[in-house]
Amino acid sequence: MQETISTDSKKGLTREEFEHVYDAYIDKIYSFIYYKTCNRETAEDLTSQTFLNVLQNRHRFDPAKGSIPVWIYRIARNLVIDFYRKKRSSVDIGDVWDIPSTEDVACDYQVKEQVAELKVILSKLPPEQRDIVILRVWQELPYREIARIMGKSEAACKMMFSRVITKLKDALPVMAVLFM
Amino acid sequence: MRMTIKSILNELYEIDPSFKDREKEIEKTVKKLMESKIDAPIDNNFKQSLKKRLLSEMGKTRPSLFKRLLKPRLILSFGGAFAVLAVLLVFILMQTGPQDTRTKSDLISETSTNGRMEKMENKEMQSLEKVIITETEEKTVISRLDSSTISDTKSKPKLSGETDGKGGYKDEPGKPDVLQGGDLEELTLNYQTEAFEGSGYNPDGSLGSEGQTPPQYKDLSNLVDKYNAKKDAEKFNTEEYTKYRENGFLKAIDNPLSTFSIDVDTASYANVRRFLSYGELPPPDAVRIEELVNYFTYDYPEPTGEHPFAFATEISACPWEESHKLLLIGLQGRKMELASLPPSNLVFLIDVSGSMDEPEKLGLLKKAFGLLTEQMRPNDRVAIVVYAGAAGLVLPSTSGEKKRDILASLDKLEAGGSTAGSEGIQLAYETAANNFLQGGNNRVILATDGDFNVGPSSEGELVRLIEEKRKQGIYLTILGFGMGNYKDSKMEQLADKGNGNYAYIDNLKEAAKVLVKEMAGTLFTIAKDVKLQLEFNPARVDSYRLIGYSNRMLAREDFEDDTKDAGELGAGHTVTALYEIVPAKGYNQPTELKYQTTKVNEQAYATDDIVTLKFRYKKPDSDTSIPIEVAVRDEDTSLHSASVNFRFASAVAEWGLILSQSEYKENASYRQVLELARSSLGYDEEGYRNEFVSLVEESSRLGE
Incomplete structure (x- = not known):
């Protein structure tokens, strides 16, 4: 991940810094949220909220405690979780992939088929393993960042990803049918 | 640099060398996973608008420290002066603008965005008038106060420009004032933001009221555009609160x-x-x-005798001033009981103008009226009148038995166009009068953000209409929705004149309080x-x-x-x-x-x-x-x-x-x-x- 934003050691973000942060991460954050909601409106809404959150708390940002992308990703990740929890009043749902496929997940029609297919696979993974797939494979973040976003060690994240692959490899016959 | 499948595979082999034995299988799995990536292009308009909004928000929140350092009343004077300058500037620009050959009806017939723009312009004019009125009124009040003898136990130095006259026997009605500090329209804040504290960054708490679902926007980019259209006007605030003089000793x-x-x-x-x-x-x-x-x-x-209410009194020490007492x-x-209430003839008068096109306005409003509809009994009647560019009867007076019809009509409402509030009020009162229930609860329930602009009549005429209908036994309840452009002063005044009451609905829980739990109080006098x-x-x-x-x-x-x-x-x-x-x-x-x-x-x-x-x-x-x-x-x-x-x-x-x-x-x-x-x-x-x-x-x- 690009570490374009340097805030030195001082706390808080200036207007210019905030603008840079926005330009650097808006696309990534949006797609991250989209991968977890599969709904444009929701993704735009939660993206707005993520950056508003960043803005409102910009003076509290302390570079000593974490990098900018880690901070923003954590905000986004928690907002998605809150969104589903509030909506479904269930603590077991972390993103769109946790919703049983029989129910309407309000995803965009363009990706409906793809979501239905992916759901067979992704719903089998625990939420954290899904996040690894999204962050490592789809978002191409380095393990160093992933580890900090997820609050785990790098080694643990790598191990988690290897488990994902083992699991999915075993399910490959199913995947073959779905993706070919 | 785009990550290749190779680098992912190499990482995997590092973690678990045994993967290498099944290289083909693993490669296929990773490849499929990469290929199954969902296409998630971000809308460019959304991206730009959000940026603009956030940056302007930043400009807005910055002076807050400064604000706290200054005395608020002083800020009001500065704010007022700034508003006057800003409005004058806008006014001059309007005068010299290239598009002024358009007539008012041309403007109204344009797209809804332009409709909103026009509304903005009117609003600016209104603000201008208000500021000017405020200034002259303040002078009048100051001179009146100066010439009157006021008995007062607590003389304190006052800031210049402050018109707070304690002690006149009859408190004068307040003066309209355009204040600093109304917040800009929030796009996304349906639930609250908790401070980031301690060592971890824990964004957004779950402080929002229960029962409140996170926002669902039909088209956020549309909302953002609308925001941008409004932005300039809102720089000097369009939320209006009437400033009342505090009662003195x-x-x-x-x-x-x-x-x-x-x-x-x-x-x-x-x-x-x-x-x-x-x-x-x-x-x-x-x-x-x-x-x-x-x-x-x-x-x-509880009242037990002939009177419809009972009362209690209590005297104790005043918490904030030991030597004083407080009389309650x-x-x-x-x-x-619901069953014993007289039948209702309700007319829902709903503002569907462009400014209502937000989840916390029309979206919440539909849910709120849905809750109320569920309470209706077969002998109650409900009609729905909407107003925007023109006022219209959406649902003729319908029995409370036909809940499905009422709910379906509510569901179909969509926002667009500018506001002709007074026409709507007239039509609503006509509908209520045509279905008048003798001895019943005849009431117009107006739901709006209070922005009456394009109507044929002035505020004074509206008030007269409402007063006249009150005498005929038709009461008025006002439900306020939304923010950023909220006309508190106008709504309270209208409700007072209409033998009515006025509630602000900020979430569904509040709607349930006002319209379900306290429905009898809200609707039955x-x-x-x-x-x-x-x-x-x-x-x-x-x-x-x-x-x-x-x-x-x-x-x-x-x-x-x-x-x-x-x-x-x-x-x-x-x-x-x-x-x-x-x-x-x-x-x-x-x-x-x-x-x-x-x-x-x-x-x-x-x-x-x-x-x-x-x-x-x-x-x-x-x-x-x-x-x-x-x-x-x-x-x-x-x-x-x-x-x-x-x-x-x-x-x-x-x-x-x-x-x-x-x-x-x-x-x-x-x-x-x-x-x-x-x-x-x-x-x-x-x-x-x-x-x-x-x-x-x-x-x-x-x-x-």
Whole structure:
């Protein structure tokens, strides 16, 4: 991940810094949220909220405690979780992939088929393993960042990803049918 | 650099070398995973608009520190001057703009975005007028105050430009004022943001009210565009709050009578809550203390006799000023079972203008009316009138039995166009009159953000229409929605004139409170024109001050004048009023003027009475008032032994004094408010008192 934003050691973000942060991460954050909601409106809404959150708390940002992308990703990740929890009043749902496929997940029609297919696979993974797939494979973040976003060690994240692959490899016959 | 499948594979082999043995299988799995990536292109408009909005938000929030350093009233003057300059600038630009050859009807017939723009322009004109009016009125008030003699126990230096005249016997109606501090329209904040604290960054807490779902926007980019269209106009705020002069202390010997009308509105509380939930203190003029106090229900005795309400009084120490006392007067309206309520003829008058096109406005409104519809009985009737560019009857008066029809009509409503509020009100009243139920509850329920602009008639004409219909037995309830452009002052005035009430709906929980739990109170009037007059005993009271109710003061002669309008009491409503009293010290010397002498008689010294309380009210279908009179004995009860009612009501009032930056707040503190409130939560079934405590905590964080 690009570490374009340097805030030195001082706390808080200036207007210019905030603008840079926005330009650097808006696309990534949006797609991250989209991968977890599969709904444009929701993704735009939660993206707005993520950056508003960043803005409102910009003076509290302390570079000593974490990098900018880690901070923003954590905000986004928690907002998605809150969104589903509030909506479904269930603590077991972390993103769109946790919703049983029989129910309407309000995803965009363009990706409906793809979501239905992916759901067979992704719903089998625990939420954290899904996040690894999204962050490592789809978002191409380095393990160093992933580890900090997820609050785990790098080694643990790598191990988690290897488990994902083992699991999915075993399910490959199913995947073959779905993706070919 | 784009990650290749190779690098992922290599990482995997590092972790688990055994993967290498099944290289083909693994590669296929990873490849499929990469290929199954969902396409998620971000909308460029959304991206740009959000950036603009955030940056402008940043510009807005920055001066807050500066703001805190300055005295708020001073800010008002600066803000006013800035607004005048800004408006003048816009006005000049409008004059020289290239598109001014368009006629008004051209403008209206344009797309909805332009419709909104036009609305903005009108609004700017309106702001301009208001600012100018404010200035001239202030001058008038200042000169009037200067020339009048005011008895006052607490002279304090005032900032220049401050028009707060304590002590005039009849409080003048307030002056419209354009204030700083209304917040910009929030795009995304349907639930609250918790501060990031401690070591971890824990964004967004789950503080939002229960039952409130996160926002669902039809098209956020559309919303953002709209925001941008409005942005310039909102720089100098379009939320309007009327500035009322706070009631000052009056000498009991010179002004023994205090007369006011009850007020059952609660809108200010919900509005204050809305500000706090967005991390801002409310503008002082958005705080009406009586509405904060009356948001809560208190445990007063139930009426048993001939009168539709009972009342309680209590005297104890004043929490924020030890040497003073506080007198509480509580009214309890008779509760009525839903089944025993008269049939209703309701007309939902719904603002579907462009400015309502937001989830927390039209979206919430539909849900709120849905809740109300569910309460309807077969003998009730509901009609729906909408207004935007033109007013229209969406649903003719329909029996409460046909809930599905009513709900379907509500569901179909869409926002667009500019606002012709007065036409809508006319049509709604016509519809109500055509279906008038003799002896029933005939009522127009207006739901709006209050932005009446394109209507054919002026505000004054609207008020006259509403007053006239009130006399014909059609009442008005106003439900306020939304933010950023919220016309609090206008809505409260309209509801007052229409024998109605006014609530602000900030979330679905509030909608359920107003329209389901307290529906009887909101919609069924049990007593109208309820007035109170207190005669203070100067032998025991040196001076007194009514807390809040600044815009509800009446002249002493209005009390017995049955043509003078006053507040309505709904079924089950409780109303609470608090007087701060400075106890008399020793014997009053007669006050001798050139032509008269005021002397306290012996009887006053002989009695324990501190005040005589007089009520007047009318039955809903009568024009003659019924009087009630009772004397209240003086007491020396400590705050600790005061009732839960008393302690909670005084906590809320004290909070109101702080938030409204009252000059009479003395030693009021957030800490004391919290102590009092926590000790008087009582049986808080719905959690409103607990919510109060968290709001006080939030305001304390913001304000200290």
